[in-house]
Amino acid sequence: xxxxxxxxxxxxxxxxxxxxxxxxxxxxxxxxxxxxxxxxxxxxxxxxxxxxxxxxxxxxxxxxxxxxxxxxxxxxxxxxxxxxxxxxxxxxxxxxxxxxxxxxxxxxxxxxxxxxxxxxxxxxxxxxxxxxxxxxxxxxxxxxxxxxxxxxxxxxxxxxxxxx
Amino acid sequence: xxxxxxxxxxxxxxxxxxxxxxxxxxxxxxxxxxxxxxxxxxxxxxxxxxxxxxxxxxxxxxxxxxxxxxxxxxxxxxxxxxxxxxxxxxxxxxxxxxxxxxxxxxxxxxxxxxxxxxxxxxxxxxxxxxxxxxxxxxxxxxxxxxxxxxxxxxxxxxxxxxxxxxxxxxxxxxxxxxxxxxxxxxxxxxxxxxxxxxxxxxxxxxxxxxxxxxxxxxxxxxxxxxxxxxxxxxxxxxxxxxxxxxxxxxxxxxxxxxxxxxxxxxxxxxxxxxxxxxxxxxxxxxxxxxxxxxxxxxxxxxxxxxxxxxxxxxxxxxxxxxxxxxxxxxxxxxxxxxxxxxxxxxxxxxxxxxxxxxxxxxxxxxxxx
Numbered sequence: 001x002x003x004x005x006x007x008x009x010x011x012x013x014x015x016x017x018x019x020x021x022x023x024x025x026x027x028x029x030x031x032x033x034x035x036x037x038x039x040x041x042x043x044x045x046x047x048x049x050x051x052x053x054x055x056x057x058x059x060x061x062x063x064x065x066x067x068x069x070x071x072x073x074x075x076x077x078x079x080x081x082x083x084x085x086x087x088x089x090x091x092x093x094x095x096x097x098x099x100x101x102x103x104x105x106x107x108x109x110x111x112x113x114x115x116x117x118x119x120x121x122x123x124x125x126x127x128x129x130x131x132x133x134x135x136x137x138x139x140x141x142x143x144x145x146x147x148x149x150x151x152x153x154x155x156x157x158x159x160x161x162x163x164x
Numbered sequence: 165x166x167x168x169x170x171x172x173x174x175x176x177x178x179x180x181x182x183x184x185x186x187x188x189x190x191x192x193x194x195x196x197x198x199x200x201x202x203x204x205x206x207x208x209x210x211x212x213x214x215x216x217x218x219x220x221x222x223x224x225x226x227x228x229x230x231x232x233x234x235x236x237x238x239x240x241x242x243x244x245x246x247x248x249x250x251x252x253x254x255x256x257x258x259x260x261x262x263x264x265x266x267x268x269x270x271x272x273x274x275x276x277x278x279x280x281x282x283x284x285x286x287x288x289x290x291x292x293x294x295x296x297x298x299x300x301x302x303x304x305x306x307x308x309x310x311x312x313x314x315x316x317x318x319x320x321x322x323x324x325x326x327x328x329x330x331x332x333x334x335x336x337x338x339x340x341x342x343x344x345x346x347x348x349x350x351x352x353x354x355x356x357x358x359x360x361x362x363x364x365x366x367x368x369x370x371x372x373x374x375x376x377x378x379x380x381x382x383x384x385x386x387x388x389x390x391x392x393x394x395x396x397x398x399x400x401x402x403x404x405x406x407x408x409x410x411x412x413x414x415x416x417x418x419x420x421x422x423x424x425x426x427x428x429x430x431x432x433x434x435x436x437x438x439x440x441x442x443x444x445x446x447x448x449x450x451x452x453x454x455x456x457x458x459x460x461x462x463x464x465x466x467x468x469x470x471x472x473x474x475x476x477x478x479x480x481x482x483x484x485x486x487x488x489x490x491x492x493x494x495x496x497x498x499x500x501x502x503x504x505x506x507x508x509x510x511x512x513x514x515x516x517x518x519x520x521x522x523x524x525x526x527x528x529x530x531x532x533x
Contacts, residue, residue, distance in 0.1 A: 089421075091368075093422070095459060104489060105490055135516075136516070
């Protein structure tokens with residue numbers, strides 16, 4: 001069974017069993033170089049909403065600064081289908097963390113801004129979240145609306161980047 | 165001394181100009197229009213103004229002498245009017261008058277406008293600056309310091325004493341022994357000294373716009389504190405995951421791609437104060453600017469250094485959180501939770517945009533410390 005098929009299968013299961021923002025379902029799929037995990041809050045036939053999308057890899061335990069840089073470049077070139085260019089923002093060589101964000105953040109109504117934040121961290125792997133910031137308020141994580149096809153591509157791309 | 169009419173006019177003009185600056189001070193504070201115009205002691209402020217109205221002449225009477233072939237008796241008329249192809253502009257023209265204002269005046273205006281209290285320097289002013297005073301006379305010295313009056317008095321005395329002075333034909337001729345020269349003594353003057361330590365996060369998440377906000381705010385802080393202290397020193401520290409002391413230009417024009425560790429800047433600041441600015445002799449001010457996106461695990465360490473080393477040594481620790489396009493980070497809230505209102509020396513300010521600079525300055529400097 002391909003990864004895309006497995007992801008679709010798991011999402012179908014979550015759709016039938018039911019999941020919500022209060023009790024998100026967990027999708028877990030084994031990939032070539034690790035596992036992808038996501039907390040799913042809603043599933044439709046074509047798309048779903050997830051709180052985060054994470055790739056956990058054993059290789060992450062040995063990532064160094066150069067590898068994190070390469071992972072950043074690889075992800076920047078691959079994640080074009082999210083429709084917001086994602087670029088490395090900060091690389092902390094002490095904690096071995098690479099932070100990438102949508103550049104620029106997407107502007108919405110009432111001066112709201114939202115953006116993807118992608119973190120590659122040694123010992124943990126690659127994680128994708130989406131934040132929204134309203135005027136005068138702290139930013140907060142919000143669910144990402146992604147098609148099933150995009151979820152499958154993310155899984156493949158994170159898996160490939162983790163092996164750089 | 166009676167003022168001439170032109171002096172009265174000039175003085176009135178200056179009053180009007182200064183009134184105009186006061187009126188628009190918020191705009192100048194917010195947009196930093198004089199930032200690039202700072203001289204040694206003066207800043208040049210652009211003031212919009214209107215031109216004095218004047219007459220425009222029409223076509224009447226603008227005919228000249230005709231030229232070319234003509235018949236006898238043919239009248240010489242006006243030529244065809246040439247209306248041209250362009251159309252008149254509809255927007256008013258922008259005329260800018262630049263006015264020079266001293267930094268002291270600017271500080272006074274800022275103080276009046278923001279109702280800033282005068283700063284009470286802490287402790288005794290123990291730093292002494294050597295001040296030179298010309299208050300004595302010597303027999304030797306450079307010719308440039310020769311005291312003519314004393315020299316001639318001395319020559320007169322000598323001539324009277326030796327009987328060579330003729331009252332009928334008074335003539336005083338100094339010789340080399342008569343020469344007297346101005347001389348100085350060095351007087352130690354106590355001074356209230358202050359040091360401002362600026363710290364800025366230059367990690368990848370701080371954009372140029374945020375740095376410009378920091379620059380504008382720093383300019384006004386500088387101007388105010390300079391008006392309050394005789395001796396003011398400035399030190400600049402930048403940091404991402406690591407910190408270092410830099411010069412002013414580097415401070416405002418550096419962008420790094422490292423992560424954010426505020427504790428690194430605190431460490432450098434603490435060392436700087438320990439090595440160069442004894443707490444008993446200096447009024448120490450810390451101004452820190454960041455977007456607040458500190459790496460989570462660093463918050464605890466930052467708070468520890470702040471509590472144990474920086475706050476006990478300073479008059480004020482001001483933290484300005486400049487909002488980035490990605491929103492404000494957690495560090496401001498972290499400081500607020502850790503210290504709340506208990507720590508008088510810690511002033512927190514959230515600077516959402518340029519318009520917030522004005523209130524932020526008032527918050528920082530309104531304590532009178």
